[in-house]
Amino acid sequence: MADIGTIVIVTLYFLAMLGIGIWASKKIKNTEDYLVAGRQLGFWVFVLLMIGTVCSGMSLLGVSGLGYKAGWPTIWEQIFVPLSIGVCVIFFGVKLHNVARTSGYVTVQDYLAHRYESPTALRSLSAVAGIIVSLIYLVGQYTAISIVLIWIFQVPLWLALVIATLVTMAYTAIGGLYAVAWASLIQAIILIVGVLVMAPLIIWYAGGFTHVNEFMATINPNLVMPWNPSGAFALPYIFSFAILLGLGLACAPHVINNVLAIKDVKYFKWAPIVAFVLYGAVMFLLKFSGFAGLVMVKEGVFTLPTVANAQDFVILYGIQNAMPILALWAIFAVIVLAAVMSTTDRLMLTIGAMVSWDLYKKVLRPNADDKSVLLLSKIVVVLSAFVTMVLAINPPEMLAILIWMGIGTMLATFAVPLLAGLYWRSATRQGALASMSLGLVFALVFGFLNYFKVKALGIDFATIPLHFSFYAFVISIVAMIVVSLATRKTSEKVLDETQTGWYISKQ
Amino acid sequence: MIWNIQEGYGSFNRREECQNSRFASIVFYVIVAHLIRNKMLGLPDITVYAVTGVVAIIILALLYWGLTFRGHD
Numbered sequence: 001m002a003d004i005g006t007i008v009i010v011t012l013y014f015l016a017m018l019g020i021g022i023w024a025s026k027k028i029k030n031t032e033d034y035l036v037a038g039r040q041l042g043f044w045v046f047v048l049l050m051i052g053t054v055c056s057g058m059s060l061l062g063v064s065g066l067g068y069k070a071g072w073p074t075i076w077e078q079i080f081v082p083l084s085i086g087v088c089v090i091f092f093g094v095k096l097h098n099v100a101r102t103s104g105y106v107t108v109q110d111y112l113a114h115r116y117e118s119p120t121a122l123r124s125l126s127a128v129a130g131i132i133v134s135l136i137y138l139v140g141q142y143t144a145i146s147i148v149l150i151w152i153f154q155v156p157l158w159l160a161l162v163i164a165t166l167v168t169m170a171y172t173a174i175g176g177l178y179a180v181a182w183a184s185l186i187q188a189i190i191l192i193v194g195v196l197v198m199a200p201l202i203i204w205y206a207g208g209f210t211h212v213n214e215f216m217a218t219i220n221p222n223l224v225m226p227w228n229p230s231g232a233f234a235l236p237y238i239f240s241f242a243i244l245l246g247l248g249l250a251c252a253p254h255v256i257n258n259v260l261a262i263k264d265v266k267y268f269k270w271a272p273i274v275a276f277v278l279y280g281a282v283m284f285l286l287k288f289s290g291f292a293g294l295v296m297v298k299e300g301v302f303t304l305p306t307v308a309n310a311q312d313f314v315i316l317y318g319i320q321n322a323m324p325i326l327a328l329w330a331i332f333a334v335i336v337l338a339a340v341m342s343t344t345d346r347l348m349l350t351i352g353a354m355v356s357w358d359l360y361k362k363v364l365r366p367n368a369d370d371k372s373v374l375l376l377s378k379i380v381v382v383l384s385a386f387v388t389m390v391l392a393i394n395p396p397e398m399l400a401i402l403i404w405m406g407i408g409t410m411l412a413t414f415a416v417p418l419l420a421g422l423y424w425r426s427a428t429r430q431g432a433l434a435s436m437s438l439g440l441v442f443a444l445v446f447g448f449l450n451y452f453k454v455k456a457l458g459i460d461f462a463t464i465p466l467h468f469s470f471y472a473f474v475i476s477i478v479a480m481i482v483v484s485l486a487t488r489k490t491s492e493k494v495l496d497e498t499q500t501g502w503y504i505s506k507q
Numbered sequence: 508m509i510w511n512i513q514e515g516y517g518s519f520n521r522r523e524e525c526q527n528s529r530f531a532s533i534v535f536y537v538i539v540a541h542l543i544r545n546k547m548l549g550l551p552d553i554t555v556y557a558v559t560g561v562v563a564i565i566i567l568a569l570l571y572w573g574l575t576f577r578g579h580d
Contacts, residue, residue, distance in 0.1 A: 072550070072554055075558055076561075079558075079561055079562060079565065083565055086565075086569055086572075090572060094576075209548055209549070210548050210549040211549070212549070213548055213549030213550050214549040217549065224549070224550050224551060224554060225551060225553070225554060226553055226554045226557040226558060265578045266578050268576065268578075269572075269573050269576045269578070270573045272569045272572060272573070273566065273569035273570060273572070273573055276565065276566070276569055277566070280562070505576070505577075505578070
């Protein structure tokens, strides 16, 4: 078991999150308060909510783990993930927020149903697809939380999962987006300050940045190159990786729904660059910590545990060696928990919104009163937490791969219907249905074939040159274009109401 | 060149500006010298140029967005 100081610090953090949930619950008067925080988020709450939502379990554990395993060719992850916030705000957020002001959207499915004149079919498909991809992504988050709790408390996986589930679920269920946003504010500040202080210490302890790079070059020269000569992280793969992270995260339901909750559109002016610089600095330092961990392992400073996802522990062991002071480990544990929980809570709330608002209120029971919708939202948050907890009992071999699978499925499912809906007046309901359903199905199929290294139809899916989601994304584009051109256009009235056209904002 | 640019800023304290510019130049040259002395931080040139180039382009693009975006109609 961990020392008493660690337990006290982590427990205090958990209590603070619960306190935010209780405080936020007093602000909840109706479903709109619960799901979009009454559209009252200020600049910093919004920016840090976006960072907290995008910054997942992968950001601390997976990023450094991947850096440990594959070196500099993976650095692009640190550029495209922070960029996704800017892509979301600029290409989706401005127009969605503008239309939502008059149409009162609560979720992005409200927009899709309106734009494509499909109040039932597309809304339902979109909600079901959103629930599936959010659950995949959520499993990765709970796995990350468990890694941290096992490391801190030396407890079995099931107990770590139960602790993580109960705490995150509690404040999310009672406080809705108000709780998630304010918890993310605290979590993002802890994350940013913590990483800016602690990551340089790991790098310094490993011998400094230059030494780390020179040592990596002696292990394998490709570890310090910007891309690999072939296979994963070769140039074509990095191109698909840019699309995957930059666009896939930007259109993920749990990220894009945040743009509906801001108080004033002027926050979109500087939010992209502020988020990119802040989050980019954190991501780069985390990757460098993974490099430093590799050097320390090769130099025999420490050894990683003999588990399937050993590389995901590298930053934890790195900090443990660089800062042999118990209280600091505990603070670092809180930093990691903050990063992971800030995404987990938003994902659970998004699933709650899709079930209670999109499926129950808008499809199954249009006459349902606000009270029952609000109650159902809370019940679904609790259920999604428990379902994910069960799914996370057998963690994947590598955290980053599972989380990319979730993002890849989001890219193939949502990017094309959203972009085409916002910018292409010829995009039709049938096109959106075909694009979304084929994108989802092919992303899941290609993801399965790639993950289990299947060889079929003369193709080795383990060594395909692009990320698997890119192929599904292309199928989604083709489906949208072909089907839209062959079917009847959406009415001009709706296209005007939803401000569809080749512009971001009319100024 | 830095001195010429400063001719236009009559409202500022010229001496302080010159000192700031000199300080900035020294910091710049110290960083460059450090990079050269450390063989570009132990990295191949292509890694340094590729990564800093992409980051610089993104920052410039986001700055442009911030300077030109005026909200909704």
